[in-house]
Amino acid sequence: MKKLLxxxxxxxxxxxxxxxxxxxxxxxxxGITGTWQYIGYxxxxxxxxxxxQPAQNFIQVDTSGNRIMxxxxxxxQNCGTFTFQKDAxxxxxxxxxNGNIFGSxxxxxxxxxxxxxxxxxxxxxxCMDCFEAHYKAVDKHFSWCIDAGNNH
Numbered sequence: 001m002k003k004l005l006x007x008x009x010x011x012x013x014x015x016x017x018x019x020x021x022x023x024x025x026x027x028x029x030x031g032i033t034g035t036w037q038y039i040g041y042x043x044x045x046x047x048x049x050x051x052x053q054p055a056q057n058f059i060q061v062d063t064s065g066n067r068i069m070x071x072x073x074x075x076x077q078n079c080g081t082f083t084f085q086k087d088a089x090x091x092x093x094x095x096x097x098n099g100n101i102f103g104s105x106x107x108x109x110x111x112x113x114x115x116x117x118x119x120x121x122x123x124x125x126x127c128m129d130c131f132e133a134h135y136k137a138v139d140k141h142f143s144w145c146i147d148a149g150n151n152h
Contacts, residue, residue: 032084032095032113033063035142036120036135045129059135060142070101071142078102079145084113094125 038057042050060069063084071077080099087093092114100109110125118137124130 031063032061032115032120035060035138035140037138037140038133039119039136040134041131042134043123043130043132048131050134058138058140058142060144062144067144068097068101069142069144077142077145095122 036059038053038055038059040050040052042048056073058071060071061082062068066081066083067079068082069077069079078099078101080097080101082098083096085094085096092112095111095113097109097111108124108126111122112125114121114123120135120137121132122135123132
């Protein structure tokens with residue numbers, strides 16, 4: 001009887017474990033390709049914690065063609081090209097944008113990239129105490145600019 005009780009307990013435990021294991025895990029992305037919606041910022045001199053923002057700004061990245069686009073609301077989009085040096089230690093690297101797609105070259109065109117599940121974070125590489133912009137992966141696709149090397 002004791003062996004039957006232990007076997008039943010083991011079967012119940014394995015069933016519960018396998019059911020919880022089948023629950024949808026958070027998405028694990030393997031690259032920066034896709035469309036990302038701006039969700040907020042953190043950091044700066046004061047070390048602000050994540051601060052959500054309701055802006056409708058997006059970046060769209062195509063690693064196969066090294067194209068990147070910044071779309072601000074429904075009114076404008078700027079396209080450019082980029083190089084990306086992946087850091088093998090984590091889902092990050094250095095993104096160097098050719099052109100001024102973000103509308104300001106105040107912080108240069110190089111960004112440290114970190115990727116955590118479905119959140120992409122960009123931090124100006126040549127800046128101390130800057131704000132880090134955070135983007136969430138979204139299921140959208142915008143048409144690319146006609147000439148990805150020119151801003152539109």
